[in-house]
Amino acid sequence: MSVTQVRTGDAPAAVIDSMGVMGRSLEQPRNLQRTFQLVLATVWLLDAVLQLQPFMFTRGPNGFSGMLNNLAAGNPGWVAHSITWNASNVYHNPVLTNSIFALVQFLIAFGIVWKRSLKPALALSIVWSLSVWWFGEGASNIFHGGATPFGGGPGAVLIYGLLAVLLWPSAGSDLPFVAARTVGVTAAKVIWAVVWSLLAVLAVVGSGRSPQALHDLVAAYTGQPGWLAHIDRATASMFLHHGTTAAILLAAVCVVVAIGVYLPSPFTKATLVLGIVTFVFIWVATENFGGILAGGATDPNSGPLVIILALLYWPLTLARKAVTGRPSSSTAGSKEALVR
Amino acid sequence: MTPTPAWLYYLFAVAMLTVALYGLMLLAVSVAIRRSAGWDVDIAHLFMGVSMAGMFVTGWAFGPSTIWELIFTLLLVWFLVQSIQSVIAFGIHLTHYLIHAAMSFAMLLMYVFPAGARSGAMSMSMASSSSARIDPGLGSLLAVVFFASAIFTLASPVKGASHHGRHSRAYAMSGSASGAAEVESGPAPASAAGGAVGLIAAPWLEDASHVVMCVGMGFMLILMI
Numbered sequence: 360m361s362v363t364q365v366r367t368g369d370a371p372a373a374v375i376d377s378m379g380v381m382g383r384s385l386e387q388p389r390n391l392q393r394t395f396q397l398v399l400a401t402v403w404l405l406d407a408v409l410q411l412q413p414f415m416f417t418r419g420p421n422g423f424s425g426m427l428n429n430l431a432a433g434n435p436g437w438v439a440h441s442i443t444w445n446a447s448n449v450y451h452n453p454v455l456t457n458s459i460f461a462l463v464q465f466l467i468a469f470g471i472v473w474k475r476s477l478k479p480a481l482a483l484s485i486v487w488s489l490s491v492w493w494f495g496e497g498a499s500n501i502f503h504g505g506a507t508p509f510g511g512g513p514g515a516v517l518i519y520g521l522l523a524v525l526l527w528p529s530a531g532s533d534l535p536f537v538a539a540r541t542v543g544v545t546a547a548k549v550i551w552a553v554v555w556s557l558l559a560v561l562a563v564v565g566s567g568r569s570p571q572a573l574h575d576l577v578a579a580y581t582g583q584p585g586w587l588a589h590i591d592r593a594t595a596s597m598f599l600h601h602g603t604t605a606a607i608l609l610a611a612v613c614v615v616v617a618i619g620v621y622l623p624s625p626f627t628k629a630t631l632v633l634g635i636v637t638f639v640f641i642w643v644a645t646e647n648f649g650g651i652l653a654g655g656a657t658d659p660n661s662g663p664l665v666i667i668l669a670l671l672y673w674p675l676t677l678a679r680k681a682v683t684g685r686p687s688s689s690t691a692g693s694k695e696a697l698v699r
Numbered sequence: 700m701t702p703t704p705a706w707l708y709y710l711f712a713v714a715m716l717t718v719a720l721y722g723l724m725l726l727a728v729s730v731a732i733r734r735s736a737g738w739d740v741d742i743a744h745l746f747m748g749v750s751m752a753g754m755f756v757t758g759w760a761f762g763p764s765t766i767w768e769l770i771f772t773l774l775l776v777w778f779l780v781q782s783i784q785s786v787i788a789f790g791i792h793l794t795h796y797l798i799h800a801a802m803s804f805a806m807l808l809m810y811v812f813p814a815g816a817r818s819g820a821m822s823m824s825m826a827s828s829s830s831a832r833i834d835p836g837l838g839s840l841l842a843v844v845f846f847a848s849a850i851f852t853l854a855s856p857v858k859g860a861s862h863h864g865r866h867s868r869a870y871a872m873s874g875s876a877s878g879a880a881e882v883e884s885g886p887a888p889a890s891a892a893g894g895a896v897g898l899i900a901a902p903w904l905e906d907a908s909h910v911v912m913c914v915g916m917g918f919m920l921i922l923m924i
Contacts, residue, residue: 397850404846408918416703454704472853584835652835654924 391533391675392540396481396526398667399519400471403484406658407464414655415457423457424450426657430497433505438497445494463487474528481523488520504565508558508609508661509645510576512567515661518668521554525671538671548620551672555617555634562610570602577645582653587643594644612637616669624674631669638665712755715915718908719748724899732896737863737905739781743774743799744912747806751912754809754919768810775803785864795864798848805841805916808833809923835924842917842924849913852906859902861909 415423427446431439449456467487470480492498492514499506499514506512529541539547566572577595580588598605612633619630642648642662649660722744729738750767753760778800785794812833852861898904 393854397854398847400850400854401843401847404850404914405843405917408842408846408914408921411707411918412921413703416707458704458707468850469853472850587836648836648839651839651921652924654835 391537392526392529395522395537395667395671396471396477396528399522399526400468402519402659402663402667403464403468403471407461407468409651409657410457410461410464412655415461415657416453418450418453422450422453424453426655427495430495430500433500433503434497435502438493438502441494442497477528481527484523485520488516488523491516492520501561504567505572506561506565507567507573507576507606508562508613509567509573509606509641511646511649511661512561513557515649515658515664518661518664521550522664522668522671525550525668534675536672536674538668547672551620552617554668555613559610559613559617562606562613568603568606570599573598573602573605573645577647580647580650580653582655583647584652587647587652590644591647609637620672624676627672627674631673635666635669638662638669642666708755711915711918712752712759714911715748715752715755717748718912718915719745719752721899721904721908722748725905728896728900734900739774739777740799740862740909743778743803744908746770746774747802747912747916750806750810751915751919755915764810768807771803771807771810775800775807778803792865795861798844798861801841801844802912802916805845805920808838808841809919813923833920833923838920838924842920845913845917845920849910849917852909852913855906859905862902862905 414421417423419425420428424446427442427449431442431446434442463483464487467480467484470476470483496514496516499512499517501513506514525538525541525547527541531540533540535544536547538551542550561567574595577591577598580591583591616630616634616637619627619634622630639662642660646660646662647653648656649658649662650656651659722741725741726738726745728734729741746767750760778796782794782796782800785796786792812831848861855861857865
């Protein structure tokens with residue numbers, strides 16, 4: 360049975376539509392690395408558009424420069440100085456600087472789309488991420504113990520850079536998981552373990568385990584829609600009474616997820632689900648979707664990025680679904696479909 | 700009053716008008732060569748482009764809100780019906796009509812709930828009857844969907860799919876519907892006509908107009924939440 364014959368049936372074998380999503384073909388497995396690259400590009404496009412919000416172009420405490428200045432507080436002098444220097448530049452040239460910031464993010468987003476510019480765009484995203492982490496976010500308060508994962512620590516922007524590394528284009532298979540395609544299985548697992556171990560540490564150091572600090576983190580949100588404000592009140596109350604317990608619990612979860620990739624596949628999947636569910640909760644209840652729903656956000660915060668990261672580690676297997684419709688007798692090199 | 704920087708909003712308004720003008724040109728081409736596919740998207744882009752330009756720049760808006768609401772309601776219903784028919788005809792798949800339905804829905808929301816407009820970012824002069832605002836969650840979700848559509852459309856190996864869909868691509872220029880086998884063969888639509896008509900109906904240009912519309916509409920939704 361030829362491919363054409365398959366596709367003249369009632370159901371199309373492959374569907375590529377306005378979303379550009381290609382339906383799973385029985386002939387070729389989907390290039391998941393490419394799909395995740397495009398998901399990353401989508402997040403960058405969202406960031407670029409968020410950068411165009413009116414307040415970003417204005418001076419003063421309610422403008423972008425004011426937002427940057429606020430991030431300097433509490434940091435060591437040498438960190439704070441770099442932030443205030445950046446804020447000063449933004450203050451004096453808000454339109455020019457913010458236009459450049461937005462343009463860079465548009466370039467990254469659309470650069471990832473075209474394969475010819477993919478590598479430069481990913482490289483730019485790494486440089487940009489590190490720059491923003493330092494000059495824009497003050498290293499996400501990591502130097503004074505305020506980088507709890509409940510608030511997005513150690514910085515969502517760092518995960519953009521990490522995703523760029525893991526999604527660096529590489530020939531080969533998405534097996535055994537997408538993150539391993541470029542850096543290899545061992546390195547990918549080490550990266551995973553380090554990231555989640557860091558999250559575990561940040562959950563319990565400094566103000567990360569302080570009930571009052573965690574309460575204030577959530578209580579500070581304003582302008583959220585009613586349903587989210589309701590969740591905020593419940594979360595803030597929970598933190599105030601059980602903040603330390605929540606921090607320790609989060610650290611324990613992060614440790615379990617960290618070692619999960621070294622366990623057999625079913626356990627790996629279970630720990631990945633645990634990590635994803637945890638960060639869905641964090642994204643909604645403590646990060647408030649990055650503040651996007653209240654306006655004035657610059658990015659969706661770490662929640663969705665950690666979830667994307669987790670999906671890159673989802674164990675993949677070969678399903679014996681040959682294009683001919685009959686069971687395949689071989690594994691490697693046969694026309695098989697990747698299933699997740 | 701258009702907020703600072705004014706050039707940004709004029710830029711988006713001009714881009715929206717360009718998409719509208721392009722939609723009009725595609726409609727003319729469709730009539731000229733008796734093309735049967737994609738005209739509904741052309742009409743949608745025409746209305747969306749004109750109305751969104753009026754949202755970005757004060758003074759460019761015209762027409763009563765009710766008329767615009769009626770137009771986008773009709774477009775929404777049309778694309779939903781087309782989506783259902785496509786699924787019935789070809790089985791479960793992500794039909795391109797859905798994204799156009801979502802865009803029509805977003806336009807409708809922007810007219811029904813104009814009160815969320817922050818900072819005078821857009822005129823919204825066509826609507827003043829409602830003090831309600833778009834649910835921020837729904838607005839954000841739609842914006843992200845539009846951004847995803849823009850990115851995945853650009854990356855799609857099948858050009859023009861955002862306009863004609865996968866299944867109707869074969870008769871995009873030929874004006875004749877045929878079976879899925881012809882769809883599979885994937886004749887290049889633009890190659891069927893040469894010169895200016897071929898350029899106007901170039902699939903990559905159709906995709907570009909969709910991408911611009913997606914980004915513009917997503918930005919407007921972000922401004923309104």
